[in-house]
Amino acid sequence: MSAPSASDAASSADALPVGALVCPEPDQRPDLWPWTATRDEDGALELGGCALPELADTYGTPLFVMDRADLRGRANVWATAMAEEFWDGYGMAGGDAFYAGKAFLCADVVRTVTECGMGVDTASLGELTLALRAGADPRMVGLHGNNKTEAELEVALRAENAAGERAGIARIFLDSPWEVGQVEAIAARLGVVVPVMVRVKTGIHAGGNDYIATSHEDQKFGVSVAGGEAIAVAEAVLASEHLELRGFHNHIGSQIIGTEAFEAAARIVMALRAELAERTGVCVPEIDLGGGVGIAYTGRDPEPTSPVVVARALASIVREESAAAGVPVPHVSVEPGRSVVGPTMVTLYRVGAIKDVTIDEDGRQRRYVSIDGGMSDNIRPALYGAHYTAPRANRRCDGPVMRCRVVGKHCESGDIVVHEVDLPADLRAGDLLVVPATGAYGRSMASNYNLLTRPGVLAVEGGRAQWALRPETLEDLYATDPALA
Incomplete structure (x- = not known):
């Protein structure tokens, strides 16, 4: 059995009606999420008693959050x-x-x-x-x-x-x-x-x-x-x-x-x-x-x-x-390994550029949603053709959706985090996306490609947060370069 290519993933998803790939909420598919995952009354996702938008504002993104x-x-x-x-x-x-x-x-x-x-x-x-x-x-x-x-x-x-x-x-x-x-x-x-x-x-x-x-x-x-x-x-x-x-x-x-x-x-x-x-x-x-x-x-x-x-x-x-x-x-x-740590962690990203791309002669379009991480913090989609989902973390999706591809900021066309997902049509720059089930092989296979720093892992429990692994800094990257010492 060979790995599915990105094009295979795209073509199979395009055959689905819009809305068929809407991200399941924690109460719909709890097996995708840490056990404490829920949405608060304002529609923000919470983990370990901590609101993900507040964690993003405080600790920055990309960010691994471990329950x-x-x-x-x-x-x-x-x-x-x-x-x-x-x-x-x-x-x-x-x-x-x-x-x-x-x-x-x-x-x-x-x-x-x-x-x-x-x-x-x-x-x-x-x-x-x-x-x-x-x-x-x-x-x-x-x-x-x-x-x-x-x-x-x-x-x-x-x-x-x-x-x-x-x-x-x-x-x-x-x-x-x-x-x-x-x-x-x-x-x-x-x-x-x-x-x-x-x-x-x-x-x-x-x-x-x-x-x-x-x-x-x-x-x-x-x-x-x-x-x-x-x-x-x-x-x-x-x-x-x-x-x-x-x-x-x-x-x-x-x-x-x-x-x-x-x-x-x-x-x-x-x-x-x-x-x-x-x-x-x-x-x-x-x-x-x-x-x-x-x-x-x-x-x-x-x-x-x-x-x-x-x-x-x-x-x-x-x-x-x-x-x-x-x-x-x-x-x-x-x-x-994967079954122990995989669902315990999510990756939190902030949305940047959004653009619609015409993909065939019939005028079909795909919306490309760019995030502030990518294949340097999740290589599995590029390496194995692995599939993920990515709901909006800062507010609910209550209206129409559009077929999207979530991509990273690296200099690679294969820098895809989610091949196909139906996201809110009103998604905008500054919104937060969260990718569940990234505890296994996300941070452990992370790289410094394009000299991006690897995200930290924030452990949350009982409404409190602390670093399990602090995020890398540019100084961490340059410390091994003798010419910059």
Whole structure:
């Protein structure tokens, strides 16, 4: 499956009657919005008890606004669902949810999700170091990556617990046969034994886009189950003096609705575990089934799958496959990211230039609405053809609407934030647009293209606001340029 192009998105939307793409309000599609989202009596959108127009006036735009209570609630749901569905009272061996830091990471988020019982998965030196400095327990931190550096592995192996003792992180995910020797050598030099899991690709092709499908054969992550490579890597780990094989890991992709693909992958991983036990007599104690649960971005998207539904489906498969193979049930973990942080955050923009463009011989027009951000704070529409919506934040839409395209201020014709949306016909410069569901991969994939500064992330709760990440300044940008020092 290839990514839809901007032209595909436009042509499909043009076939819809005007009004078909009106942005759903929080009371119409609450799954698009943080749980506290509402409109006040004057028609202004509120989040966490804070009016978005007041936040824009006080803190400027573009602005990411994160509902901390919503984040806490979603983290609690995931942690509780895994703990309950894999409870030992049900004959299980326990379950955990690790927050996938790549979705969005800052100290505020680390502290919030870990207080709710989640671990943190990281995929770089920056993510790993931030998680540890923010106070995450090393025993609940993992390290991913298809090309880990020695610096990353050293930090992982030297991580200290709250008592200042060297503990090392919970697990390192081996992504290739080469990493067996790489991690073994560093562990031997430091005189430690390292818990590792082997990342496998199951051949399941799932996800909202080819670029985020991560378990089919022709992609960079993991070792193949089908070709016997996964068993070979696991046996190499078992033969290593300084590596402890904890189990197998699989992540099939992102933005997945339903449980069918997760269930299919779980069966393959469980069969691999049973095969290793039969060959070697070693039944690894853990499996990690990754993340990828999708969210809604527009009113046309299906409702997301509940964490409880996902956890229950996985627990059923794990119990069934363990009994069939005659092996103990493993401890099971998952790695949700987008479904935890995605809906907790919105992006607030101020409207600037508005112009109507004739797009064909029949005289059809499209209204282009320019905002003060763009692909530097949300690359997903340009990169994946992703779709968003963008209602007006400062007042309601009570009258006629027009088909619009919301575009950014960058020197790219592909700088599109919302491909097609029906906005109020009386929209004007100075109005505010708000794009929901931007918590995952908005700020985390932001750039300084055209030397724009990256927006800050404002955490709101109980009518109060504080920076989770302050906005960048021009001085931040120029600080790395020696000629300007």
